[in-house]
Amino acid sequence: MPSILETYEAMHGGSRVLAAQAATVFPSGVTHDARAFSPFPVYIQRADGPRKWDVDGNEYVDYIGGHGALLLGHNRPEVMAAARAAMERGTHFGASHDLEIQWGQQVIQMVPCAERVRFTSSGTEATMMALRLARAYTGRERLVKFVEHFHGWNDQVVGHLVEDDEHPHSVGVPDALYEHLTVLRDGDEAALETVLKRRDTAAVILEPSGAHWGTHPVSPEFLRAIRRLTAETGTLMVMDEVITGFRMAPGGASERYDVIPDLTTLAKILAGGFPGGAVAGRSEILDFIELREADTDWNSRRRIAHQGTFNANPVSAAAGVTALRLIAEGDHCAQADATAALLVRSLNDLFRTASVPGSAFATSSMWHVNLGYAAPKPADVEWDAAEEPHGIVPALTRPLRQALYNHGVDLMGNGGMVSSAHGEREVADTVRTFRAAIDDLRAEGLLG
Numbered sequence: 001m002p003s004i005l006e007t008y009e010a011m012h013g014g015s016r017v018l019a020a021q022a023a024t025v026f027p028s029g030v031t032h033d034a035r036a037f038s039p040f041p042v043y044i045q046r047a048d049g050p051r052k053w054d055v056d057g058n059e060y061v062d063y064i065g066g067h068g069a070l071l072l073g074h075n076r077p078e079v080m081a082a083a084r085a086a087m088e089r090g091t092h093f094g095a096s097h098d099l100e101i102q103w104g105q106q107v108i109q110m111v112p113c114a115e116r117v118r119f120t121s122s123g124t125e126a127t128m129m130a131l132r133l134a135r136a137y138t139g140r141e142r143l144v145k146f147v148e149h150f151h152g153w154n155d156q157v158v159g160h161l162v163e164d165d166e167h168p169h170s171v172g173v174p175d176a177l178y179e180h181l182t183v184l185r186d187g188d189e190a191a192l193e194t195v196l197k198r199r200d201t202a203a204v205i206l207e208p209s210g211a212h213w214g215t216h217p218v219s220p221e222f223l224r225a226i227r228r229l230t231a232e233t234g235t236l237m238v239m240d241e242v243i244t245g246f247r248m249a250p251g252g253a254s255e256r257y258d259v260i261p262d263l264t265t266l267a268k269i270l271a272g273g274f275p276g277g278a279v280a281g282r283s284e285i286l287d288f289i290e291l292r293e294a295d296t297d298w299n300s301r302r303r304i305a306h307q308g309t310f311n312a313n314p315v316s317a318a319a320g321v322t323a324l325r326l327i328a329e330g331d332h333c334a335q336a337d338a339t340a341a342l343l344v345r346s347l348n349d350l351f352r353t354a355s356v357p358g359s360a361f362a363t364s365s366m367w368h369v370n371l372g373y374a375a376p377k378p379a380d381v382e383w384d385a386a387e388e389p390h391g392i393v394p395a396l397t398r399p400l401r402q403a404l405y406n407h408g409v410d411l412m413g414n415g416g417m418v419s420s421a422h423g424e425r426e427v428a429d430t431v432r433t434f435r436a437a438i439d440d441l442r443a444e445g446l447l448g
C-alpha cells in the first residue's frame with residue numbers, strides 16, 4: 001500500500017510542476033507564510049460555495065475560506081454580481097464615490113463601537129492605524145498585547161517572546177520599538193492591572209476570540225476585565241476583529257460578548273472576498289485623521305496623515321457592502337456556527353468510537369482539533385477544560401494534512417473556518433475524510 005506521502009505526490013502532479021516554477025520566483029515558493037507546505041503546496045484552480053478544486057481535478061471541502069474572508073462561501077452570487085457591476089463602472093476613480101459611503105454606513109450600523117470609519121487596504125494596515133490613533137489620542141507610547149495574539153505583520157506588535165525575555169524580537173524590527181511594547185499572558189488580570197495602573201499605556205490590543213482565531217480561547221470575563229481596567233486607567237481598548245468581525249455575530253465578538261471597545265480593526269469579511277480593511281470606533285479618536293481648514297498647527301503637527309491608493313476601492317466596496325447587508329439581514333453567522341457545532345460533535349463522536357487520542361472544539365464558526373495526545377473533549381462544543389488545548393502534535397501535523405488532502409479536505413492550521421455555504425454534506429464528507437486519514441496515520445504507525 002502506498003504511503004500517505006506517496007499518495008499525495010501521485011495525486012498532485014500538476015501542483016508539483018507549478019511548485020517547481022514558483023520556487024524560482026518566490027522565497028519558499030509562496031506568497032503567504034501559511035501557504036507553504038511540504039513536499040509542495042496544492043495549487044487551486046477554482047472554488048465554489050464550500051468547496052474548491054485543484055489543478056489535478058481533486059475536490060476539497062474548504063476550511064480556509066479565503067483566510068477567513070468568506071463567511072458566505074466562495075462566489076456568493078449577490079456579491080459577485082455587485083463586484084462585476086462595480087468593475088463595469090471602473091476599478092479606481094482616485095476620488096470619492098457613492099459605494100464607500102454605503103460601505104461605511106453599513107459598518108457603523110453593524111459594529112457596536114463604530115461612530116466613524118476609515119478604510120485601509122488590509123488588516124495589517126488597520127492595526128497600524130488603530131495603534132497610531134491610540135498613541136495620538138492618549139499622548140502615551142506603551143502598547144500592551146498578549147502572547148500569540150496575531151495582529152498581522154505590523155512592526156509595532158510582531159515578534160515572539162522567547163522564554164525569560166522581557167521584550168519580543170523580530171529580525172528587521174529595531175529592538176528600540178519594543179521598549180514601548182509589553183507582552184502579557186491573556187487571562188492574567190493582575191499583571192494587566194499592574195501595567196495599566198502606571199497610566200502610560202496608550203492601548204491594549206487583543207484578538208477577542210483568543211490567540212489565532214480561538215486556537216487558544218480566552219474567557220469573556222477576561223474581555224470584560226480588559227474593558228474595565230482600560231476604562232479606569234484612560235487606556236484605549238482595541239479589539240482586533242479582523243477575523244471575528246461579522247463572523248461571531250453580525251456585530252462581531254463585540255456584539256456576541258457585549259464588550260464595546262474604543263476601536264475595532266476590521267478586514268477579511270468586511271470586503272466580501274476582496275482586499276480591504278478598516279478602523280472603526282469613537283469619533284473623537286478617529287477624528288485625529290480629520291483635516292482642519294486654516295488650522296496649520298493641527299494639520300501639520302497633531303493630526304495623523306493617512307493615504308493609501310486602494311483605500312475604499314470601489315470593487316471591494318461593492319462586494320463588501322453587499323456581503324455585510326446579507327450578513328446583517330440573514331442568519332449566516334448562526335448558520336455557520338450551527339454547522340461548526342455539528343462538525344465538532346461529529347468529530348468527537350468519531351474520536352470516541354474509533355478510540356482516537358484527540359478532540360475537537362469550536363468558538364462560533366472557527367473550529368480546532370487536538371490530535372495525538374489525551375486531549376479533554378468539551379462537554380459540548382466550546383473548549384471548557386482548565387488546561388490549554390495543545391493542538392495537533394508536531395509529528396502528526398504534516399502527515400495528517402497530507403492525508404486529509406488525499407481524501408478531500410483542506411484545513412487551515414489545526415481546523416478551519418466554516419461558512420454559511422457549508423452544510424450537513426460537508427460535515428459528513430469531513431468526518432469520512434478524517435476517518436480515512438486516521439486509518440492512514442495508524443497504518444504508518446503514527447497514531448495510537
Ligand SMILES: Cc1ncc(COP(=O)(O)O)c(C=O)c1O
Binds near residue numbers: 151267
Ligand atoms: C486577528 C488578525 N489581525 C490582523 C490580521 C492581518 O490582516 P491582513 O492579513 O489583512 O493584513 C490578521 C490576518 O490573518 C488577523 O487574523
